Amino acid sequence: MCEKQISIYKLAKHLGYPDSASLKKILDSILTKDEAEWMVHLPDNPKHLAAKIGGDKADLAIGLKNLFMRGLVLISEQSIDGPIYIVDDNPGRFMDMVLFDPRYHELGEAFVDLWRKFFNEELVFAPRSSDELPFRVIPVEEKIEVERAILPFESVSQIIQNATRIAVQNCPCRTRERRCESPLETCISLNETAEYMLNRQIGREISVDKAMEILKTCEEVGLVHETDNTDHPTIICNCCSCCCIFLRAITFFQQEDVVSHSRFFAQIDQSKCKSCQTCISRCKFSAISMTSQGAAINPMECYGCGLCTSTCPENAIKLIIREAADFIPHDGNQFMQGLTQTPSKK
16 A cells, blocks of 8 residues: 555544545545645644654645645644644535535546445444534524514524625535536525635625525525524525435435424414425425325424425415424534634735
């Protein structure tokens, strides 16, 4: 095994998949021998890394910044000798940080196919903890039975309006899976996460009105809103069940403890239901079935996204609250928590 392959193996092991042929092929295709060696010796700043492995500090600073711009390393903190670069230990986030970047398109579909294979054959089966679900569903707002029940951090409109900066990027999941024709530029990042995306030049800054327009379009085409499972959201994803890293795990792989439902569930007024079955086609979680009395919702299968409520022609479906406010973790983990710092522009 050559030096580069040894480094690639160590990186794949760091990500939790030392025997993954797909992941090792991915890393081999986007890293030089030197870059793989640098990453193996992280976390560190350019000065200390130069002393550790030899080389010029200035060259390493440029090289590590380049790896950052390509989504292959992150910055955990700033030190007196420069940013401390790290290799992410979350393989799903590592995958997203690469696939967010349209500059990888030049590697062709074969490169994306490797990510698709890695996710569907390996990553999707990673063990999860029901106590630390990373994302949660956000409901469509207009059909909530008691509007005052919705909290600022579970209202897409208030999340957007409270943001200091907003950016939009291509969805890494639909980039990877390519299983539907849903819009691609639908991942909305907020505040420090938006700064990260813009500094990496993988997103474009948008206004509140444009963000709301994107969210409305996503609702119309049947995409589920998701965000960090915290009361301080930093990203809003708009997810299809055929591609989303979370929803595909639920709907195709029949997995549990993947993403948290909203605090609401949908309820049908049987006296209004005309059995048109529009709600069945809108539900991504197969929570709705037809009975002799009309459509019926299994509340245990309902994630409270509200897509069924917004298109019911009889206005027969509403979202009903089922969880207390403390259901959403206070200061829970954010998608890029502590990892949104960027290198100096000098």
